[in-house]
Amino acid sequence: xxxxxxxxxxxxxPTAILGYGFPEESFNEGMxxxxxxxxxxxxxxxxxxxxxxxxxxxxxxxxxxxDLSIMIPAALKAGIPVMIGTAGGSGARPHVExxxxxxxxxxxxxxxxxxMAVIQSEFEKDFVKExxxxxxxxPLGPVAELTEKDVDESIHIVAQMGEEPFIKAYExxxxxxxxxxxxxxxxxxxxxxxxxxxxxxxxxxxxxxECAAITALPGxxxxxxxxxxxxxxxxxxxxxxxxxxxxxxxxxxxLYEKSNPYVLxxxxxxxxxxxxxxxxxxxxQVEVRGTKFVPTEEYFVKLEGVRRxxxxxxxxxxxxxxxxxxxxxxxxxxxxxxxxxxxRNSGMKDFHLDFKIYGKxxxxxxxxxxxxxxxxxxxxxxxxxAQTQEEANTICGFARSTMLHYGYEGRISTAGNLAFPFSPSxxxxxxxxxxxxxxxxxxxxxxxxxxxxxxxx
Amino acid sequence: xxxxxxVDIASVIRSKNSGPYELTFDVIFKDFETYGMVKxxxxxxxxxxxxxYGIEESDVLHLVYFDPAKAVKVTICRPIPSGALGETDVYxxxxxxxxxxxxxxx
Numbered sequence: 001x002x003x004x005x006x007x008x009x010x011x012x013x014p015t016a017i018l019g020y021g022f023p024e025e026s027f028n029e030g031m032x033x034x035x036x037x038x039x040x041x042x043x044x045x046x047x048x049x050x051x052x053x054x055x056x057x058x059x060x061x062x063x064x065x066x067d068l069s070i071m072i073p074a075a076l077k078a079g080i081p082v083m084i085g086t087a088g089g090s091g092a093r094p095h096v097e098x099x100x101x102x103x104x105x106x107x108x109x110x111x112x113x114x115x116m117a118v119i120q121s122e123f124e125k126d127f128v129k130e131x132x133x134x135x136x137x138x139p140l141g142p143v144a145e146l147t148e149k150d151v152d153e154s155i156h157i158v159a160q161m162g163e164e165p166f167i168k169a170y171e172x173x174x175x176x177x178x179x180x181x182x183x184x185x186x187x188x189x190x191x192x193x194x195x196x197x198x199x200x201x202x203x204x205x206x207x208x209x210e211c212a213a214i215t216a217l218p219g220x221x222x223x224x225x226x227x228x229x230x231x232x233x234x235x236x237x238x239x240x241x242x243x244x245x246x247x248x249x250x251x252x253x254x255l256y257e258k259s260n261p262y263v264l265x266x267x268x269x270x271x272x273x274x275x276x277x278x279x280x281x282x283x284x285q286v287e288v289r290g291t292k293f294v295p296t297e298e299y300f301v302k303l304e305g306v307r308r309x310x311x312x313x314x315x316x317x318x319x320x321x322x323x324x325x326x327x328x329x330x331x332x333x334x335x336x337x338x339x340x341x342x343x344r345n346s347g348m349k350d351f352h353l354d355f356k357i358y359g360k361x362x363x364x365x366x367x368x369x370x371x372x373x374x375x376x377x378x379x380x381x382x383x384x385x386a387q388t389q390e391e392a393n394t395i396c397g398f399a400r401s402t403m404l405h406y407g408y409e410g411r412i413s414t415a416g417n418l419a420f421p422f423s424p425s426x427x428x429x430x431x432x433x434x435x436x437x438x439x440x441x442x443x444x445x446x447x448x449x450x451x452x453x454x455x456x457x
Numbered sequence: 458x459x460x461x462x463x464v465d466i467a468s469v470i471r472s473k474n475s476g477p478y479e480l481t482f483d484v485i486f487k488d489f490e491t492y493g494m495v496k497x498x499x500x501x502x503x504x505x506x507x508x509x510y511g512i513e514e515s516d517v518l519h520l521v522y523f524d525p526a527k528a529v530k531v532t533i534c535r536p537i538p539s540g541a542l543g544e545t546d547v548y549x550x551x552x553x554x555x556x557x558x559x560x561x562x563x
Contacts, residue, residue, distance in 0.1 A: 045477055048540030048547040066465045105478020141478050141518070144536040251525035252469070255483045259475045259532040278525055311544065352542050363552075365545040366536045369554050385542060434541045436476045 005342055009229045010035040011190045013209035014452075016221035017043035019059030026239040028226040030293060031074055033226055033239075039076050039187040040067070041210045043086030044097070045435075046257075049306040053433030054093030054154045061102065069106045075175060076114055082418075083166060083187035089302075092122045099178055100455075101394045107457045112374045114176055116455045121158045121180030123303070123449065130143035136442040140302060141259075146439045150307070151195050155438050157305035162267030164446040166190035174454065181304065183266045184210040192229050200293035204271055205234040208253055215253040218241040231291035233433065235281060247278040251287040252347030258342050266304075266313035267302075268446070269295035277355075299447075300444050304438025310352070311389040312429040313396035316420035317403070324417055325378055328357060331417075334405045342398060351386035351395050381419070385432050396426055458512070465556040466491050469480075469528075477539035479518060480549045481532040482556060492527035498563035501529045509555050541552040 014022045019042070032037075047058040057064070074098065077080045086097025100118060117385035128151045131137050138145045158181035167190050169177045179187065185206025192202040205227045208215055213223035218236040224239040236245055254261040254273055264271040275290040319325060332355045340355060356362050359375030382393035382403065404418045411417075443449055463470060463485040469485035484501065486492040503514045512533060537544040546552060554562060 013504070045539070045549050046474055049477070057557065141476065143478055248526060251523075252483075252485055254530060255481075255482070255485075255523060255526055255530050256529055257473050257475055257478055260521055260528075261523045261528075261530055262521065273525075275524065353460060353544060356545055362545055364554070365543070366552065367510050367512070367555075371510070433541075435538055438476065438478060 003091055004288060007198060007231060008413060009194070009195060011188050011205065011209055011227045011229070013188065013212045013225045014038065014071060014226065015042070015067060015224070016046065016210070016212040016214050017059060018271070019057075019064035021063060021222040022224050023240060024070065027070060027074070028225050028346065030226055030238040031078060035226065036077070037081050037083055037191045038071050039083045039085075039209065040071070041085050041184050041187065041244055042179070043089040043091055043095075045304060046101065046171055047089070049435045051090060052158070052304065053306040053308060054431060055092060055156065055274070057095060057098065058090035059089055060096070063098050064099070065102045065106065068102060069110065070105060072103070073110055073112060074393045076112060076175060081170060081175050081177060083179075083190065084178050085182030085184065085187035087180055088176050090156070091158045091179070093120060094179050096120060096178065103176065103178065113457055115174050116176040116178060116192070116457065117172065117174035118455065119161065119165045119177065119179040119452050121161055123157045123159055125157070127152070127449070128303070131441055137303070137442045138300075138442075140438050140440050146437060150305075150436050153307040154305035155308060157443060159301040159303050159449065161301065161450045162186060162241050162299075162446055163190035163193050166449040167194040167453060168447050169452050170194060172452070172454065180450070183302075185266070188227070198232065199227050201232070202236050203266065203293065204273075204291040205229050205236065206290060207271070208236050209251060210223055211253065211256065213238050213240070214241055214256070215250055216245050217249050218243060219249075219371055226311060230443045233287050235285050235287050238396060240294060244284045245286045247280045250288065251278040268299050269293050275409070291353070292429040299444070299446055300440040300442055302427075302436050303439045303441050304435070306433040307436040309432050309434050310385040310387050310431045311392045312385045313392040314384070314429060315396055315420075315426045315453060316379060316422070317382065317400065317401045317420050317425065318377060318379045319418060321378045321413050321417070322376065322397050323412065324350040324408065325376070325408050327410075328360065328378060331403065331406055331408050332357070334359065334408070335399055335406055338402050338450040339395060339399050343395070348386065348391050348395065351384055351391060353395055356381040356382040382442055389428055393426065393428060401424060406428065450457050453455060458562050459563050460560045463559045463561060464556075466495075467495050470553050470556050472549055474535075474539050474549040475497070475532055479532055480552055481530060482553060483528055483530050484556060485526055485528040489527050494563045495561060496522045498524050500561035500563045501531070505561070506531055509559055557558070
């Protein structure tokens with residue numbers, strides 16, 4: 001029976017993020033199950049705004065190449081497609097191009113021949129501004145309305161595509177589909193949706209598979225999972241005999257990184273898990289059924305964008321002196337005053353100076369009203385963000401030397417207040433970005449904003 | 458009614474970003490019986506969660522009891538967006554510790 005008429009569709013998810021790796025034994029076991037597609041998510045916003053701004057991946061180039069150099073030839077040999085979402089970690093044009101470069105190297109080294117589709121997801125600023133004027137952009141959650149100024153300040157703006165561009169690329173005969181920013185389940189769900197399988201189950205299975213064996217017990221971000229989609233259910237299972245899926249581990253995964261486990265919104269509609277049932281089929285397999293898809297009347301895609309706020313220099317330094325520790329708040333305040341005063345007439349006013357104090361609610365800094373912590377050692381990270389790297393170096397260096405020799409009340413350790421773990425003590429960290437676009441955009445055509453180009457190798 | 462520390466009755470207590478502007482907390486209980494009692498007593502609620510973290514109830518976006526996983530999920534507006542200046546937990550993965558010591562009554 002040909003794949004096209006099968007009553008089920010199998011999706012192999014080798015790893016949670018392209019570049020996180022997988023054991024070849026697990027992958028080979030996955031290939032023995034005759035999958036219909038190998039799909040992988042290559043990105044996330046979790047590592048923060050830097051990577052979208054810098055056009056650089058949080059994953060390692062060699063590690064990404066290692067994963068693809070196993071996945072692509074195996075898929076070609078089996079005659080099945082490889083679908084990659086959120087290329088290069090963030091999915092803007094430089095991230096996609098970097099991954100195209102990696103694939104070209106693999107093609108060259110392994111003498112491979114196939115058709116590749118490359119789907120871009122970075123939006124031109126003029127297009128986004130036109131959409132603002134048309135009233136097609138809406139804040140997503142606790143953010144302000146998007147302004148044209150925000151768009152002008154942004155470095156890259158990407159949109160999360162739905163499954164439609166993947167389907168278009170697949171139907172055009174692409175064997176490898178490399179997409180920019182994608183709604184995570186798409187690379188897993190698009191083949192099934194194109195073949196008429198239930199959309200709700202296809203997307204829900206994608207939601208589980210996109211994290212690969214994180215759903216299993218023991219969980220792992222670097223091991224393979226298989227999903228089998230049937231007419232009215234799907235089954236997920238790990239491919240490494242040391243792991244199991246349990247009804248609980250799969251149900252609990254519906255919570256992971258989501259706002260609300262019952263309603264999971266995406267392009268074109270939301271998954272509704274109110275009636276979902278998770279059933280243990282065997283020692284390692286879990287069956288899921290009952291999930292619904294509730295379409296929205298209009299089609300929205302999520303936009304992500306970042307702006308540059310300056311350049312960072314930081315200096316980690318520590319103290320074990322109980323007198324210094326007892327006065328740390330005052331010391332920080334006085335050092336800050338001295339820095340401000342010293343550069344009052346320098347023109348360097350627009351900088352951010354922060355002291356992150358570990359051992360005294362460093363981690364819980366976001367919640368100042370939570371219970372205090374105390375320690376007999378403190379790590380102080382002196383951080384300066386300024387308009388140029390040189391200014392950041394100046395502010396951080398001056399704050400560091402001032403703190404090192406600051407004569408606080410009752411000091412008996414007069415040789416220096418800080419233990420530096422490194423020489424040089426200061427670290428130049430380059431450009432600093434922050435998210436400034438996190439909005440929904442209404443679009444009419446689900447494919448047109450995501451242009452596809454094809455390459456023949 | 459008795460008081461119970463979450464660390465004694467939960468098998469998972471975690472926090473994580475749900476996008477750069479939200480933080481989400483999951484408490485997965487050790488067994489369905491305990492979960493059922495917590496849920497029936499509404500022992501984790503907006504009031505005691507906000508008191509624990511020192512935030513306003515209007516910052517809580519969702520507080521959901523999720524039966525299939527015997528879990529409570531609380532999603533809040535992030536006081537500082539992920540990676541913004543002044544922030545100290547880009548992934549939001551270490552904001553859970555106050556919940557471990559939280560005492561709930563049922």
